Amino acid sequence: MPTDPVLLDNLTLEQSSVVANNAMNRGRGLSGVNSYARELGFDPYEMLAERLRTDPTAEVTWIDVCCGSGRALLEAEQRFDREFPTADVRIIGLDLVDFFLNKPRTPRLRLLTTSATIWTPPREADLVTCVHGLHYIGDKLALIEAMTSWLVPHGLFAADFDPAEIRRANGSPVAEAVAESLRAAGLTYDRRRIHGHGRPRFTATYLGADPTAGPGYTGQPSVASYYDW
Template sequence: MPTDPVLLDDLTLEQSSVVANNAMNRGRGLSGVNSYARELGFDPYEVLAERLRADPTARVTWIDVCCGSGRALLEAEERFDREFPTADVAIIGLDLVDFFLNKPRTPRLRLLTTSATAWRPPREADLVTCVHGLHYIGDKLALIESMTSWMTPSGHFAADFDPSEIRCPDGSPATTAVVDAVRAAGLTYHRRRHQVRGHGRPTFAATFLGADPTAGPGYTGQPAVVSYYEW
C-alpha cells in the first residue's frame, strides 16, 4: 500500500535538495536556441524596448522570478545600456541560490538571493516572468497571485506552469479548478507550452496544505514539487 506523502511547508521545502539546487536555469540566455525568447515565445527585452521606442521618457521594469544564473538579465542589461543609455530601466532577478553568472554592471540590474514567496517589489512591473521556476515552489498558487499583483495595469505576466502539480488532499489533480480560476481572471493557459500568461490577477479559493518534493520528475524530466490544497 502506498503511504501518504510527507508534506512540507515553504520554509522547510526551500532547504530541500530539490529546491535549493544550483542546476536550474543556469545556461538560458535572452535570445537564441536555449533562451527566454524561445521558452516564453517572445523576447522580454523587445517587449520593454518597444515601450521605450514609443516613449523614451517611459519607466520600464522587468521582474524575473527564479532567474537562475541571471544570464538573460545580464544580457538585457547590456542591451539596454547600448540602445537606451539614459532610460529609466529596472531589471530585478530573484533566485533562492546565489549562483549568478556575473555581478550587475549598472544600478539598473539587481540580482537578489531571496525567497520569492516573501519578497515585495520596490515598484510595479511592466513584465513579470518565471521560467521553469514554479515547479520548485511549494505554495505555487500564492506565488502566482503575488507575481500578477506586482504588475502595472498594462503589465504582462508569463510563467511556465503545470496545473497537474496542484493536488487535492486525496492526491487527485486539481487541474480543472486551477485552469478555470486562471481563465476567469483573464489569463490564458497554453496547454502545449505549459504556460500561463496575460494581464489578469487570479484569486484561488484554496488553502495550501504543504508540498511533496519527492513526487518525481515533472513534464520537463527534472524533479518537481507537487503542491496540495484544500478546495
C-alpha cells in the same frame, strides 16, 4: 501499499535538495535556441524596448522570479545600456541560490538571493516572468497571485506552469479547476505556459508540498503542491 506523502512548509521545502539546487535555469540566454524568448514565446527585451521606442520617458521594470544564473538579465542589462543609455530601466532577478553568472554592471540590474514567497517589489512592473521556476515552489497558487499583483495595469505576466503539480488533499488532480480560475481572471494557459494581464484569486487553502513527487514534464524533479480546494 502507498503511504501519504509528508508535506513540507515553505521554509523546510526551500532547504531541500530538490529546491535549493544550482542546476535550475542556469544556461538560458535572452534569445536563441536555449533562451527566454523560446520558452516564453516572445523576447522580453524587445517587448520592453518597444515601449521605450514609443515613449523614451517611460519607466520600465522587469522582474524575473527564479532567474537562475541571471544570464538573460545580464544580457538585457547590456543591451539597454547600449541602446537606451538614459532610459529609466530597472531589472530585478530573484533566485533562492546565489549562483549568478556575473555581478551587475550598472544600477539598473539587481540580482537578489532571496525567497520569492516573502519578497515584495520596490515598484510595479511592466513584465513579470518565471521560467521553469514554479515547479520548485511550494505554494504555487499564492506566488502566482503575488506575481500578477506586482504588475502595472496591463502589465504582462508569463510563466511556465504544470497544473498537474497541483493536488487536492487526497492527492487527486485539480488541474481543470486551476485552469478555470486562470481563465476567469483573463489569463491564458497554453502550451504549459500562463500568459496575460489578469490577476487570479484561487479559492484554495495551501496544505504543504511534496518534493519527492518525482519528475514533472521537463524530466527534472519537481514539487507537488497540496491544497484543500
